[in-house]
Amino acid sequence: MQAPANDLQLIERKRDGKELSDQQIRQLVERFVDGSLPDYQMSAFAMAVYFQSMTPEETASLTLAMLDSGSQLTWAEDEIISSKHSTGGVGDKVSLVLIPLLASCGLRIPKLSGKGLGITGGTLDKLESIKGFRTDLTIAEIQAAVERVGCCITGATHDIAPADRRLYGLRDSTATVPSVPLITSSILSKKLEENPDHLVLDVKFGRGSFMKTEESARLLARSLQATAERLGLPTQCVLSDMNQPLGKTVGNLVEVKEAIEALEGQGESRLMETVYCLAMNLYKMKDAGMDDCGIRQMFDKKISSGEARDQFEKMVSFQGGSLKNLVNTAEVRTLQATEDGFIHSIDPESLGWAIIELGGGRKQKNQPINHAVGCELLRQPGEAISEGEDWLKIYSPIDTERQRRANEYFLKAIKISPTRPEERPVILEAKT
Numbered sequence: 001m002q003a004p005a006n007d008l009q010l011i012e013r014k015r016d017g018k019e020l021s022d023q024q025i026r027q028l029v030e031r032f033v034d035g036s037l038p039d040y041q042m043s044a045f046a047m048a049v050y051f052q053s054m055t056p057e058e059t060a061s062l063t064l065a066m067l068d069s070g071s072q073l074t075w076a077e078d079e080i081i082s083s084k085h086s087t088g089g090v091g092d093k094v095s096l097v098l099i100p101l102l103a104s105c106g107l108r109i110p111k112l113s114g115k116g117l118g119i120t121g122g123t124l125d126k127l128e129s130i131k132g133f134r135t136d137l138t139i140a141e142i143q144a145a146v147e148r149v150g151c152c153i154t155g156a157t158h159d160i161a162p163a164d165r166r167l168y169g170l171r172d173s174t175a176t177v178p179s180v181p182l183i184t185s186s187i188l189s190k191k192l193e194e195n196p197d198h199l200v201l202d203v204k205f206g207r208g209s210f211m212k213t214e215e216s217a218r219l220l221a222r223s224l225q226a227t228a229e230r231l232g233l234p235t236q237c238v239l240s241d242m243n244q245p246l247g248k249t250v251g252n253l254v255e256v257k258e259a260i261e262a263l264e265g266q267g268e269s270r271l272m273e274t275v276y277c278l279a280m281n282l283y284k285m286k287d288a289g290m291d292d293c294g295i296r297q298m299f300d301k302k303i304s305s306g307e308a309r310d311q312f313e314k315m316v317s318f319q320g321g322s323l324k325n326l327v328n329t330a331e332v333r334t335l336q337a338t339e340d341g342f343i344h345s346i347d348p349e350s351l352g353w354a355i356i357e358l359g360g361g362r363k364q365k366n367q368p369i370n371h372a373v374g375c376e377l378l379r380q381p382g383e384a385i386s387e388g389e390d391w392l393k394i395y396s397p398i399d400t401e402r403q404r405r406a407n408e409y410f411l412k413a414i415k416i417s418p419t420r421p422e423e424r425p426v427i428l429e430a431k432t
């Protein structure tokens with residue numbers, strides 16, 4: 001019988017483009033988590049995967065090994081649990097609207113979310129702009145939230161996916177984040193910790209997201225869907241365009257306020273189209289008996305009756321927060337168009353960087369952020385605008401150096417053209 005390969009031999013195998021077995025991948029992950037495999041070897045393994053990729057079988061094995069590094073949430077036998085994940089984008093506040101909306105329709109959604117790093121903000125940062133809101137629920141509290149309120153949005157507890165947390169930290173500092181199998185296993189190991197019955201994924205592409213091209217997002221969507229289904233989790237992927245900010249606001253507190261307005265029936269059209277498309281996919285996975293028109297009418301009614309908004313308030317209150325006094329105390333100023341024409345585009349990447357410069361996002365992990373920082377688009381791409389008209393409202397700290405740096409980004413975000421640009425659909429594929 002052949003002796004089992006040691007860690008170095010496994011890294012060599014991957015470096016040389018050979019396939020690893022389920023047991024070999026598990027060995028690497030287990031030894032990484034218990035500290036026997038040092039960070040430099042795991043980083044070398046990640047780089048080998050970055051260049052050589054993984055087969056679908058290997059990606060599924062890596063996902064399962066990472067899932068097994070932590071504990072999974074458990075649910076009563078008859079409980080049907082729904083899950084949603086977005087690969088993230090500038091202004092993406094979809095979860096803040098979709099989760100209470102679906103919970104008000106009877107779905108059970110314990111959402112584990114992350115903090116923001118780079119231009120795409122994190123759902124937890126947004127919610128932490130609500131005074132008292134806890135994003136560190138224990139496993140027992142997550143279960144209680146689902147039982148009593150139907151939903152929660154919280155961070156992964158310490159027990160959840162420790163292998164991913166540590167590996168992501170290494171990938172972030174070794175240029176190995178953009179690898180389809182590594183992203184797939186990272187996302188799915190965390191989603192599987194929720195122990196859901198079905199999953200909808202919003203895979204975003206474009207300047208305001210992490211996958212810059214439609215082609216790369218499609219590849220990721222295919223890998224996510226194939227791996228999830230190989231692991232027995234029915235999954236739908238939606239492909240959405242992030243070449244402009246989603247909705248009207250970018251920032252933390254401003255996005256929470258926009259989400260509340262959306263739950264009150266005042267949602268911006270592209271935001272609501274995204275919410276409804278994802279919510280429809282998820283609802284149909286739980287209840288295949290209702291047609292699209294009936295589901296849409298139910299969503300409209302939950303919003304117009306105030307039930308969806310009440311559901312958000314119940315979730316916030318369960319998690320220790322209150323929607324009273326959501327006041328933005330930052331300094332407010334506006335920017336004006338410098339010529340007449342049509343707004344050709346508003347670059348989400350530049351807005352994302354401006355918000356980071358003002359302290360509303362992070363350049364480094366664990367950096368504190370100012371939740372009041374944000375901006376609001378007073379006009380949308382495609383609209384006519386005249387020189388001197390306001391197009392952006394900025395909420396910022398009084399700090400001239402930060403404001404100067406942010407202004408460079410804000411000013412280059414808007415492009416005005418003499419002709420009206422073609423409208424781009426926000427949803428490219430409602431299902432992949």
Ligand code: URA
Nearest residue numbers: 177182183184186187
């Ligand atoms: N989001 C994740 O959770 N993991 C990745 O690897 C990339 C994006």
